[in-house]
Amino acid sequence: MHIPDNYLSPVTCAVMTAAMVPVWAFAIKKVKKELPKAKLPQLGIGAALTFLMMMYNVPLPGGTTGHAVGGTLIAILMGPSAACVSVSVALLLQALLFGDGGILSFGANCFNMAFVLPFVGYYLYKFIRERAKSRLGESIGAAAGAYFGIVAASLCAAAEFGIQPILFRDAAGQPLYCPYPLSVSIPAMVIPHLLVAGPVEVLFTALILAFVKKVSPDLAEPLPGKKTRGIWGLLLALICAAPLGLLASGTAWGEWGMDEITALAGYTPGGMADGFRFTALLPDYSVSGMPEVLGYILSAVLGTAVLVIVFKLISGRKKSTAQN
Amino acid sequence: MADIPQWLTQPESYDPPRDRDRFLDRSIVSFVTLLSRFRSQSALERDLLWVSPVSKLAAAVLYVVLVSLARQFAFVYLMLAYTAVLLALLPGGEIRRCLTGAIAAAALAYLILLPSALAGSRYSITMIPAKAFICVTLVNILSRTTRWDRLAGALRQVLFPDLFIFVIDITMKYIFLLGEFALQMLYALRLRSVGRNRGKYGSLAGAAGTLFLKSRAMSEELYYAMECRGFTGEYRTARVRPTWRDGVFWGLNAGLVFAYFFLS
Numbered sequence: 001m002h003i004p005d006n007y008l009s010p011v012t013c014a015v016m017t018a019a020m021v022p023v024w025a026f027a028i029k030k031v032k033k034e035l036p037k038a039k040l041p042q043l044g045i046g047a048a049l050t051f052l053m054m055m056y057n058v059p060l061p062g063g064t065t066g067h068a069v070g071g072t073l074i075a076i077l078m079g080p081s082a083a084c085v086s087v088s089v090a091l092l093l094q095a096l097l098f099g100d101g102g103i104l105s106f107g108a109n110c111f112n113m114a115f116v117l118p119f120v121g122y123y124l125y126k127f128i129r130e131r132a133k134s135r136l137g138e139s140i141g142a143a144a145g146a147y148f149g150i151v152a153a154s155l156c157a158a159a160e161f162g163i164q165p166i167l168f169r170d171a172a173g174q175p176l177y178c179p180y181p182l183s184v185s186i187p188a189m190v191i192p193h194l195l196v197a198g199p200v201e202v203l204f205t206a207l208i209l210a211f212v213k214k215v216s217p218d219l220a221e222p223l224p225g226k227k228t229r230g231i232w233g234l235l236l237a238l239i240c241a242a243p244l245g246l247l248a249s250g251t252a253w254g255e256w257g258m259d260e261i262t263a264l265a266g267y268t269p270g271g272m273a274d275g276f277r278f279t280a281l282l283p284d285y286s287v288s289g290m291p292e293v294l295g296y297i298l299s300a301v302l303g304t305a306v307l308v309i310v311f312k313l314i315s316g317r318k319k320s321t322a323q324n
Numbered sequence: 325m326a327d328i329p330q331w332l333t334q335p336e337s338y339d340p341p342r343d344r345d346r347f348l349d350r351s352i353v354s355f356v357t358l359l360s361r362f363r364s365q366s367a368l369e370r371d372l373l374w375v376s377p378v379s380k381l382a383a384a385v386l387y388v389v390l391v392s393l394a395r396q397f398a399f400v401y402l403m404l405a406y407t408a409v410l411l412a413l414l415p416g417g418e419i420r421r422c423l424t425g426a427i428a429a430a431a432l433a434y435l436i437l438l439p440s441a442l443a444g445s446r447y448s449i450t451m452i453p454a455k456a457f458i459c460v461t462l463v464n465i466l467s468r469t470t471r472w473d474r475l476a477g478a479l480r481q482v483l484f485p486d487l488f489i490f491v492i493d494i495t496m497k498y499i500f501l502l503g504e505f506a507l508q509m510l511y512a513l514r515l516r517s518v519g520r521n522r523g524k525y526g527s528l529a530g531a532a533g534t535l536f537l538k539s540r541a542m543s544e545e546l547y548y549a550m551e552c553r554g555f556t557g558e559y560r561t562a563r564v565r566p567t568w569r570d571g572v573f574w575g576l577n578a579g580l581v582f583a584y585f586f587l588s
Contacts, residue, residue: 004429004433004456004459004460005388005391005392005455005456005459005460006391006392006433006451006452006455006456006459007433007452009392010389010392010393013392028487040487040490040491040547041494041543041546041547041550042540042543042547043491043494044490044491044492044493044494044495044497044498044543045494045495045498045502045539045540045542045543045546046539046543047491047492047494047495048494048495048496048497048498048499048501048502048503048539049498049502049535049536049539051495051499052355052358052499052502052503052506052535053532053535055351055354055355055358055503055506056351056528056532057347057348057350057351057354058347058528067354077536085491089488089491089492089495090495092492093492093495093496093499095463096463096466096467096475097361097467097472097475098361098425098467099425099426099429099460099463099464099467102388102459103384103385103388103459103463104388104389104392170395170447172447174445174446174447174448175440175445175447175448176395176447176448176451177448177452178448179437179440179445179448180440204529204532207525207526207528207529207533208529208532208533208536210529211526211529211530211532211533211534212533212536212537215533215534215537216537
């Protein structure tokens with residue numbers, strides 16, 4: 001997911017870096033408050049740990065291997081702000097010393113992997129854990145956090161790629177940077193993460209958390225903090241954003257309503273569009289006799305409600321067994 | 325002379341069943357590559373292409389910005405030539421190492437953009453792989469010719485806060501220390517996995533989990549050591565003074581900026 005230089009326009013890079021500045025400021029402030037000065041070295045060592053976590057290869061079906069990012073894991077173990085600082089430092093070293101990820105696109109990479117990934121992952125984990133206080137609830141929380149954290153990060157990266165041909169083209173109409181519109185970039189980035197990288201991340205996070213819990217339970221205790229309320233806002237935002245998923249199937253170009261994109265849609269390489277047959281595997285969320293967008297939002301509401309019900313049932317069962 | 329025991333004289337034919345453990349080898353290879361990279365840079369006695377690290381860093385960012393902004397192939401071609409000249413000044417081994425990553429990046433860009441070129445977008449397929457090649461080569465030249473602690477010092481001089489430099493410094497040292505520790509654990513797991521070992525996945529997670537616990541212990545030890553030596557939370561890095569070489573270098577860079585505007 002490391003975006004190299006020259007795929008994003010320098011303007012996009014500047015905007016993404018500007019978006020990261022308040023996040024970094026917040027994270028450093030939070031870390032300074034939460035971690036006593038005595039724990040400062042922990043930040044550096046945490047960054048080293050993050051860097052090394054990406055070196056572990058995990059076996060995948062079919063004999064190949066893949067590596068995990070571990071952002072959610074680090075966020076669960078050290079808190080999301082510390083994870084943000086650690087992952088940013090790790091990304092900077094990768095860009096500067098190893099040529100992995102661009103220098104200009106550093107801000108964009110940090111936005112996806114040091115902000116979206118750990119924060120989405122951590123708060124989802126925390127949200128589920130608070131409502132399902134069993135061991136199972138915690139594991140599900142960690143797994144869901146890891147999965148949706150990395151998928152959300154890949155969606156952000158895809159959006160950054162996908163807006164390039166809309167915004168930056170030369171006089172002849174040729175795209176100057178990444179030439180693929182959202183209808184190509186979203187499935188190209190998100191589907192592999194849904195099917196491969198997400199499960200790898202889940203496996204890695206769950207196994208390591210289980211290990212740390214067994215060996216050193218005091219370290220894996222949840223960090224003290226307020227109950228999550230903001231998560232409802234996040235969920236609401238996600239539900240409202242659900243129609244964006246329509247972009248992935250390339251059917252909503254009319255609704256998107258920009259002549260430019262329609263022009264681009266015609267330019268979408270046929271071979272590339274045919275290459276993503278996975279989209280056919282995804283269920284069609286539209287309901288007949290209803291506008292597509294509304295059907296999509298309703299599906300998102302339904303899905304979220306069902307998830308909440310499941311977690312409440314799990315935690316309810318746990319409480320009743322505790323009372324008995 | 326004592327007789328050789330009977331069991332020692334019999335030929336052994338122990339052929340352990342094969343197991344799928346490519347992920348272990350892959351992990352070991354990535355750790356070894358990482359550690360050797362750290363070793364090779366700390367062995368760098370004197371920085372190559374000697375201008376001050378802060379000049380090198382600032383110039384690398386400038387080049388990446390210029391290349392990224394360029395819309396005419398003429399300027400990209402000029403930068404390609406410039407990169408080639410810089411490369412030619414390095415020893416052979418370094419050239420090969422700088423080029424490996426850059427060629428991979430350019431090839432990947434070419435592969436990604438091929439479908440769009442087939443659909444008629446000629447601009448991207450020529451420009452982006454060339455630009456990717458130049459940018460990755462230039463960053464590789466920076467990181468191969470400068471010792472990394474000096475690079476961290478250079479970041480301090482371009483206004484990064486002290487806390488940040490402190491974190492980067494510790495990160496670089498502990499990537500090495502923790503990396504060696506992780507590698508030893510992987511070797512141990514490899515050696516103990518003769519034949520079929522069903523617990524291997526669990527053990528790999530255990531190795532990664534132990535790495536986390538070790539990092540906690542190390543950071544505590546580091547803090548106590550720092551406190552014993554009077555660390556108060558202030559962290560300063562030494563500054564490197566620019567020399568006449570930096571002057572010449574920036575004259576050259578000014579020429580490149582001029583060429584950018586002239587050619588586009």
